[in-house]
Amino acid sequence: MSDASASSTETTRIVIGIDLGTTNSLAAVRAGKTPRVLRDLDADPLTPSMVCLHPDGRTLVGAEAKALRLEHPERTVFSVKRLIGRSASECHSDVVNLPYQVIAGERDLPRIKIGDLELSPEAISAMVLKHIKATAELALGHSVREVVVTVPAWFDDAQRQATKDAAALAGLECLRILNEPTAAALAYGLDGNNDGTVLVYDLGGGTFDVSILRIKDGIFRVLATKGDTHLGGDDFDQLLAQRILNLLPSKKGSEDPYVLQAVLSAAEGLKMRLSEHDEATLELDLGDHGEVQLTVTRAEFEAAIAPLVQRTLDCVKSAARDAGLELSQIDDIVLVGGSTRVPLVRNRLEALTGKPPHTEIDPDQAVALGAAIQADILAGNDKSLLLLDVIPLSLGIETLGGTVQKLILRNSTIPTSVSEEFSTGVDDQTTVELAIYQGERELSKDCRLLGEFKLRGIPPLPAGLPRVLVTFLVDADGVLRVTAREQRTGIEASIQIVPTFGLTRDEVRRMMIESIEHAQDDYIAREEIEARAKAEAMVRGTKKALQIAELPPDQTFAVHKAVKALQKLLDADAEPNALKSASDDLTKVTTTIADDVISAAVTKALKEEQQQ
């Protein structure tokens, strides 16, 4: 590549890193050496990965959505990361305790049903990403288009592709799908004094990953990775939630989304308190469903979660084996993910590895900070660092008898490729179908069918004569690309891909077009609602103020007139521009009035209104 991009006249390209988590999401950027989290003023840097589709038509994301989850549990969506890139039947065990409704849509794909709306997990993730994008743009002061998005290392091809689709739907160009533990290692090893072998233990809300890396001279090379996409802090919450539900006088409570959400929130709080204290008490008033009083000791909690923690430790051992290392050969242990705050997790890991884990970097932020570093590398701003990651699960194709022949083995450094030659079985056959599987098992029924590839345009020749060279290449995102060429004629065979999970290319395209069209509708709808809400508040506020303030009759009359005009427009469902200008008129009248008496009173009344 030429050096033109490095010329001093060109402004530095900014690519941001986004940690799209099961429970929380956040963005970070690196300008200079140290990455920083992009936050909304003083707000909490963590944005809850929640979306509330309010009955009034608004879509609220993040903290605003979380605030509404008790009020509108069946319309507040969270933990979609557990659904993305999977089939509805696979998700079954994950959705039983969710307060919102998940149904099986077309091709058995999970759809979130809210009122008449049916949304894909990709669409919900796109809303979260859009919100993160807006927050980042506010913090940076300029627009953002290119991003690096992190996923659990254990995500398979379908889950990675679905995450890329979500970014595209949010209007973002995803330069890289980055593995979360790798990102954390990058954030941890940045100061250059950490060359050696590092084990990253990442226990988030919904997923668990462990990766072993070798860091040397700025090159971060993943040796092995292992994980479980269905193991995380949410499971700890569920165990506590089940205890609370069992105490309810009536079993009906667990079917009520309001009760379920309240219990889940209470369980999460209980878990957090048990990380700090030896005992925690809960008093929960569930109205008609009764009251719950419960004291849990840390020992009880630890006994309940011990089997889950043991599962993570088994993964750690297995990753070390795959890396060809003894646990004693690991130099450092890095903790990532909010659930690593649970003392039992830390203690057991330390007992297993014999080393105290590092906790210098905030476990909630390490992944986003690392993603920002990789984003900076991809922007071309740092050539001293390089990541070499691996594919977590083997890829293969189905052969006769339903067995899977492995083409690419797990823990192979990516990009990686392999070529195979295929021929035809009958004369003049012009298509060949290949089924691609991901997983470690021998039989195709035990692996995940990623999709079916149909090679078309093979020249009609006697059986066995065509020689179709198919190249399977796993790119740096860990996503499979397939190309095919007929060797005798040199004809590029076209490939039609039917993914088993997630969206087809056509669906992504259609949704992107719709989202652009809807963006305009959404904007108008929101403007209408906001103009109306503001006008209503002003009418109420001014009326209140008039009762408090003592004004000369002529001024009282002017204010009354302006209020009446606005009220009339509100009653007539006037369009937002008319409401806005009448609201402005009212503001003018009230602010110019003698000694700002009324204006002060209006402000005060409005404030009270907002606080209520």
Next chain:
Amino acid sequence: MFNVPAPDAFAVFGVSRTLDLDEQELEMHYLKLSRECHPDHNRAQTTDDCAAVLQRSAEINDAWNILRDPWRRARALLEAESAGVLERNKKLDPMFLMAALELAEEVAFAESDRQAALTDKLQAAIDSDFTALQKDVNNGDFDAAAKRVHQSHYHLKALHDLEAKS
């Protein structure tokens, strides 16, 4: 479906075609090549260039996986020196196969107190396989070398099975 041989790993790395590669030097060389060729440091403008960068990077990673493993390195070397040599020499001496069968049984029924001794025995067999292989390669006897590679497979598998037991 036919396996298409991977590109000559020695040529991809630009190293001489020998079994005696210094593993540390090889690793340094791999990291250097990765720095030069990885798509993260070579953002291509066009789709075609992008594919070429990816393909090159994949070749380097795949060559590294072959070269760092002595046995895979040997297979690549033999295939590069004499195409089809491994396929031609698949037929092994019946005496050797008998011995290999007995070894597999010994592994399958080994009590835990015998495992350490058996591991040492297998490791010694593998080491001696490799020494003999090196000698054959140096003498230019690729057919004999190919037979050694096939024989070693039985020892490697026995060792693998034994490790899986513990």
